[in-house]
Amino acid sequence: MNSAPEYWPAPPPKGWTADDLDHLPSDRPDGEPDFFEHVELIDGTLVFRAPQQRLHQRLVHELTACLDSQAPAQLSVLHRMDVKLGHRTRPCPDVAVIDAEAAADMARTFYEAREAHLVIEIVSPESVERDRKLKPQRYAEAGIPHFWRVEENEGRPVVYVYERDPATGSYGLTGIHHRLLTMSVPFQIEIDLDSLVK
Template identity: 35%
Template sequence: MPALTLPLPSGDTWTRADYEALPENLPVRVGLVHGALVVSPRPRPIHQRVARRLATRIEDAAPVDWQADTDVDVLLDDDETEPVEIAPDIVVYSAQHDPYDRPIPADLVALAAEVVSPSTKRKDRRVHPRLYAEAGIRHYWRVENDQTAPAFAIYTHELDDATGHYIATGVHHDRIVVTSPFGMDFGLKGVHER
């Protein structure tokens, strides 16, 4: 495989303009965290399958004023020198946002979800939830599959206004039943099984 060559940022850190100028067809995933470009490999097919199937079930349950997509950029912090823009595996956001525009502002996001992979365990369990909480995203789901945990489970969390951190609201193995960010009740067997 040939070496990947990326353009250099315009200054000491990556700006949003530098990040937005990157080509969309990169062979790796990239994110922008506090002005640093974060590069990670593309996910395995099973990871994408779980994310796609779960996003479809969420979108089917969503009221008309919400939409769900996978792997789309969310602007978590528009700081001029240390911006944060990353793509959660699943994003539930306001239908007022034009799906042709990127990134999605964090204040329009109701739920960010990550499907944990062996190579993303630390980010999905620690780093990303902290960034989502700092941006004020009310709900975070962490999907553990049999690559990263003994059994498939979705861990649901809600932002605690008093602490600014997520608090656990449930662990779901076979079925997910929640009332927020909106009512959802669906089985999970088809999400993770082949």
């Protein structure tokens, strides 16, 4: 059996960049399909996401549907699409609200930070450090105005809502939502959180 490092592609001479993600092979060297399908680039490092739990998948699907049904015409809600934050950082938020004009281009593989209004990360056991600390910092630095972190508490979602302070360039916590989430930004939103997992 081959060791894991044999499956990793060699980095380019100057290291990985955000644009390199469009040129990774689809399969790993031993033929396993879609090996590089769920990879992100954080500060020049390739991050492979672990298989998601059913709860995680359901929250992604239901949050996308709820937000999409309430979003104004100029915004679109997408799941699992990359957002390019800089030359060496291209994460793939679980859910993102972006300009509808950008979403209309079906050839896009990523969106620019300036096209994103809200990004949402649903925390899983393997992503706690990234979702709580690293990604919010990078999203804020790139100028994305709103960030939500979704965590699980006894099988139910809890949503931590952040808004970017333009004076400091960092996020401030504006609320922790259990059971019901009601927001006026980035548009009018009302979500029965308990219903997301029923």
